[in-house]
Amino acid sequence: MPPRRKLVCALLKRVPQSGRQRTVLVAVAAVVAVGVAAIAVGAMRGSPGELPVAGFPDGPVNAQALADMVIRVDASGHDPHAVRVEVDGEPVAGTIEGDTVVVRPGPRTEGEHQFTATVPGGFLSGGPSTSKSFAVDATAPVVLITATPPMTSYRQPFVVRGTVQGAQQVTLGTKPITPAADGAFELTMPHAPVGAEVKAVDAAGNVTTVPVNAAVDIPRTRAVHVTAHAWSHDGLRESVLDLARTGRIDTVQLDIKDEDGVIGYDSQVPLARESGAATTIYDAPVALRQLHDMGLRVVGRIVAFRDPKVAEWAWHSGRRDWVVQNVSGQPYSSHYGPIAFTNFANPEIRRYNIDLAAEAAKLGFDDIMYDYVRRPDGPLSQMQFPGSTTDPTTSIAEFLHESRDPVHQAGAVLGAAVFGIASTRPEQIAQDIPMIAKYVDYVAPMLYPSHWNPGEYGVANPNSQPYDIIFASLGDFIRLTEGTGAEVIPWLQDFSLGVTYGPAQVQAQIDASLAVGIDSYILWSPTVRYHL
Template sequence: MKYRSILFRLMNADTVRPLWNFSVIALLWLPLQIKSSGIVNAQRIDNPFSEITDADNSLPVYQRGGFFENGFFYHVVKEGDNLLAIAKIYIYFTDEYTVESLIERISAINSLRRYLIYKNQKLIIPVVRTDYNKIPRVIYRRSPGYKAAGIYLSALTAGSLRGQKLIRRFADAGGSTIVFDVKDVTGEIFCPVNIPLARRIGALTNTVIRDVSKLISYIKVHNLHAAARISIFADTMLAGNMSNYTLRDAEKNPVCTDGKVLWTDPSHPEVQEYNLEVIREVCSFGVDEIQLDYIRFPSVYGKIDMYAGPDQRRDKIITAFVKKVYNLTVTRGIHLTLDVFGITIWGQEIDILTTGQRLEELCLYSHAINPMIYPSHFDPGFAGLENPADNPERIIFMSMNRLQEIIRKAGAGTVIRPWLQAFPYKITDFGPEYIIKSVKSAESAGRAGYMLWSAENRYETVFTAYDMMKIEKESVISNE
């Protein structure tokens, strides 16, 4: 932030700019450069404003120096203005995804030299925002069983210039799906929602995706499927601030993970309703898919009773809640998918009764089951393997075949779309070849594709693997 403040202080309209400032600005600006949209002409429009306020809902845009004239919207530069401040006023009303890209667009439209502005200058502002919800959804919406090739983006990445670049690069590489966080285990909700309880517990203090509908639109115009990931019953803020919603053991003590109160009580009606409120709001943003994570009880044995209440088994509680979500999403034409433990596939009754994830029931109320098949998370000796992390083909193929049998016996049409490991934990030789082995194993065992997980969103190895697979495919075609 200090870096940028120096840059934009140099760009202030009332700053004296000696000649040497030009080279300083050019050097400082280099890391902020993005690929230009290629559109440098302003579009003539109808007046988009009346009493509309800016994104911070503080002052009408007319009071910020903006006015509409002859089909264009202008901003008159005032003393102290800089491009960063101007872009922040109008970002909500444009198709630009980040403030940096809007600065680039304003500069191109107005033919600014080195991003310099001066007092009383009239700047054309590209206040055109496409409402992608008015475009027939069939253009973007895929069938529930489509073949996915996806990556995960944290909310911090998804709401940033880095996320914009990753989305564009993944689309160019041949990807089909972006999964981004809306709510994680901290309980933070990363985009603005109108839920009083969320505001009350402090869940809206880190809305790094300020305009989630614009993010979704950006994903869709790159012909990608937009999936919103929502952590359900692992929710530090709700469990920590609302003691009556906290999951407790037989001695009435809060259930902790690594010393933290993390788990809410899945059987509590108000806990369920809170999460349903979040899901309803996210559905209204135009997502293609709701992806539920931590849709379970904690995997803790011993102190916690196997039953959440009289005659209430954990698996029945979880299945009943998933059914509620399914009824909510299916009426809106939105896919519902479930992230589940990879080990749950192997069906030990103690695991099922502890977590509440009985797959033969859950698959009846979801479009896809997303098992987290990370070989590094299987214990040494599993399936006779000394280090399962080094054997992705066998772990993935065996797990998917077993899950397919569970779904077949349940008579469900649910597809399997596994999360694959795209991080080096416990792997002896992690690289593009590892990704290729994992992808090919998932594709040979199923028809609905896969998603790649890196918590830090580091996908250089994935992009290299995609390039290698593309070359291999082209070579096969040329030899036919």
């Protein structure tokens, strides 16, 4: 029996049944009251405090933040092992670090959740505790981009329209977007964005990104190849312009950098000037103005890695890693010359070609088309590419990837001339067509009938059967580029090699292209004389 109860009973037994009973009962009541008060005071003195906690966010958390969320309960002055932690009324295990209980809430559904931490107390009293709520929001904002019709040039202003819901911040690249009350937005950019995306972030940090695809429709291309020297020759230039005046062509392919590494105009790219590659064979702004005034598009061809001019300059100026080498560390020689190929794996060589491409695009060339964007012919085992960290096929595709944005930002379409055999033998010259097609607006396979072996694609004599070999090989390129977004614009043959080529043979190739659904082509004649 508790001491206070014993005391009360003893007092009652000692009191006779007399007039003093009332007084004694009052005294007893007072004692009881004192005891109760003492208990109450004791309870107040032992009342629980609040356990300090850290790690709660200021607002809602997303799934990733929840996974990273760590709550720390400070149990100083108490046994941390005795701390009971619950989330939504269910026990949650924690780890002990000194006087701190470390808790990870773990996966939770969307909505409000309650966290409690308590130190168990004694008789008629609880220990210190804390209770906090947190919210989980795993729903990302909704972004819808309105489809825009294809443009005809990367130089056109581009309007991005769409709607966004549930976002606190919306941007297009580095530009902020302020949606209307209904979530609609519209933003006009001076030219087509490259690799841009609309990014929406909500209060919980959930992110939605939607790419902005500025599709450019490449106009029909009926072009002829023109060298720098041919353009500077009055007769040859006029013969090409006559093709345009009579409606037989709508595009001119004019060389920027040729197979000798010579740049046809006075380029201001530092390496072009230092190496002596820049010339004044023709005036690029004047040529572009004349062609554009006639309503013609101009494709600028850059022979990328076959570049004797820079290769020789680099080798003799101590930049030997700029040159493709043989296994002995000497320049890899081939039928192109003793020092002919620059090293596509070298960052400076890549930058040189990209700088030329961007410069030409800014001058007004409508397209930039790389040629010789490949490794040299011959056994790969006999070649070295100093500094290369990957295989040649991947390295070539990566170069085109690096080129795409600078060329597009400068306003031009990007194309790549490729070997016809790359459709079936990509490793032979490091041109993987599906890989390349992801990074260019079009691929231009060189399908010259004279370059195919007898029996290729089941065609007995390709050089004498121009329709058949173009029809078969071009179908392969269409298949390989499907789904990449790249178009196919074939190079066709207008020169004689083993078989005499004239209007009939040229037309047969054009007809084969039309039969597979392609109404574009570029004719190649080394003499710049065409049969159209």
